[in-house]
Amino acid sequence: MRKIPQQQRSKELVARLVQATAQAIREHGMDKFTTHHVAEQAGVSVGSLYQYFDSRKDLVEALLEDVTLNLQQGLNALVLEKTTDLRQMVDRSVRFGMAFLRADDGLAIELVRNWYKLPTHNVVRLLQDTLLDFMRMYLLKNPLANNPERLHIRSFVIANSIVFTMIRAISEPNPFITDEELTLELIEMVISYLNA
Incomplete structure (x- = not known):
């Protein structure tokens, strides 16, 4: 099985988090979406999200x-x-x-x-x-x-x-x-x- 380099995995996770942000905004609205919604949508922990985004x-x-x-x-x-x-x-x-x-x-x-x-x-x-x-x-x-x-x-x-x-x-x-x-x-x- 081929190993995916860390940098590529990071880019893929950031892209997934951005797409999850879009979905969270669609579902909850701009004022009500949270980082928890985004993390859940992306299938990661909130801690993982905060490794890439501060807020x-x-x-x-x-x-x-x-x-x-x-x-x-x-x-x-x-x-x-x-x-x-x-x-x-x-x-x-x-x-x-x-x-x-x-x-x-x-x-x-x-x-x-x-x-x-x-x-x-x-x-x-x-x-x-x-x-x-x-x-x-x-x-x-x-x-x-x-x-x-x-x-x-x-x-x-x-x-x-x-x-x-x-x-x-x-x-x-x-x-x-x-x-x-x-x-x-x-x-x-x-x-x-x-x-x-």
């Missing part, structure tokens, strides 16, 4: 790093798609965002509901930077007539408008707007703003 906060930060990495991979795939049609680019981006938030058995929604308590600056920065990349690609073939030098400001406004509108709508217990209606309105908002 719940550290577990959540590690989970957010994983979420950010998954988001980055999806956004990178979007950026690599060969299209310079603004409506198509915005449509794909907004639909990707909605699908990302609705995926993973409610984990993203629970994280979104608690965004103000979490270190989400890396996620928001990633969204802004990706949107800026999209806009630069678009401008290579379709220059904006109105203030292209303010592109970084526009990308900031658009990214935050989309993200916080989605957060607000998705975290609503009884939404007054469907995901599709929201998606279409966000697409129109972005295109109108860029063409203003």
Whole structure:
């Protein structure tokens, strides 16, 4: 039987603890999950958990790093798609965002509901930077007539408008707007703003 090196076992255990954190948040909510829940879900002792993470906060930060990495991979795939049609680019981006938030058995929604308590600056920065990349690609073939030098400001406004509108709508217990209606309105908002 092949021996697995200690470093690899450690990485595997950390990954298992991060996934167990996600499951504990799904089952108990952000405010009520405990390190005991995570340890139990991962099949380890609480003492083993504390060898790798000092607190719940550290577990959540590690989970957010994983979420950010998954988001980055999806956004990178979007950026690599060969299209310079603004409506198509915005449509794909907004639909990707909605699908990302609705995926993973409610984990993203629970994280979104608690965004103000979490270190989400890396996620928001990633969204802004990706949107800026999209806009630069678009401008290579379709220059904006109105203030292209303010592109970084526009990308900031658009990214935050989309993200916080989605957060607000998705975290609503009884939404007054469907995901599709929201998606279409966000697409129109972005295109109108860029063409203003």
